[in-house]
Amino acid sequence: MAFSFSPQAVAEYQRLFDTCVINPDRLPEIKPIVNKILSGKSRYEAMSNKLGIPWHFIGITHSLEAGCDFNTHLHNGDPLTARTVQGPKNRPRTGTPPFTWEISAEDALADLANWNDWTVPGMLFKLEGYNGYGYHSKGINSPYLWSFSNHYTKGKFIADNVYSPTAVSKQCGAAILLRRLTETQAAPVEIVDRQSLILQLGETVTFAPTRVVEKARELQKIMNLAGAHLLEDGKAGTNTSDAYQRFTGNFLQGDPRRV
Incomplete structure (x- = not known):
């Protein structure tokens, strides 16, 4: 691919x-x-x-x-x-x-x-x-x-x-x-803020507590950099969905708690 x-x-x-x-x-x-x-x-x-x-x-x-x-x-x-x-x-x-x-x-x-x-x-x-x-x-x-x-x-x-x-x-x-x-302040860069990264990536991750998915692992890494404390195991389970909800106001796709 x-x-x-x-x-x-x-x-x-x-x-x-x-x-x-x-x-x-x-x-x-x-x-x-x-x-x-x-x-x-x-x-x-x-x-x-x-x-x-x-x-x-x-x-x-x-x-x-x-x-x-x-x-x-x-x-x-x-x-x-x-x-x-x-x-x-x-x-x-x-x-x-x-x-x-x-x-x-x-x-x-x-x-x-x-x-x-x-x-x-x-x-x-x-x-x-x-x-x-x-x-x-x-x-x-x-x-x-x-x-x-x-x-x-x-x-x-x-x-x-x-x-x-x-x-x-x-x-x-x-x-x-x-x-x-x-x-050295020689060149400007446009940085994507972590909140936007979390939302953008998180909306492509599906709640899957038992399946290892690299997108979920990347989401865990980004949320950890922003202050979460998650095991970076690639499993988008309850803890990962809870952290995503704290950052974005909603749970992961497929989580029964998602509004």
Whole structure:
């Protein structure tokens, strides 16, 4: 099943961002990366104004894909002197090389033209999508987002469709760069409040005291961050429904007590 921007995904992205702890020994490596993004801010802002995409999303993508090198394609870091060779291949589709960075970047970001959710979850969903959602099937958080933090230890695709459970990413994750940009007040972020997350996700969870459901587990985690004290067992039973009622005023779908 394809990974989608579901209420469960929204809640998970926000929870991971809220509980993210950057590995202290990585901070000396992260600082120059952030500074390099900031050094290109004026060009990212110009592209942001044209496309309606946050400048820091563009800058973070440029950092991960091309090391913030304005002589390379935003798609994948290939030289602007020709169309892309690595995937995605033969981009930009129109025009004649050599390309300007702006022309190439507009082509790379074209698929985001109709995306308008630039909250933290919306941004992380699209950042992860730039690299692919394959890590969900491996049961780990994507290093493309979470490398250099408490949310990632090991496991990496070392080639297309080739996964190594022991390989460790040496690249700083996109979510960590976003955290540092926001922690230093360099970039704004739109955070989804926990009350909204609980309501949005909770309305997709059905009262089921004996069945383990990952959506229910995510709801328990989000409610615990907001002050509940639940066993995160994935069983949407009486305790979980009671906690949901305290936050939202109603019990879970399927609970006989629901109004």
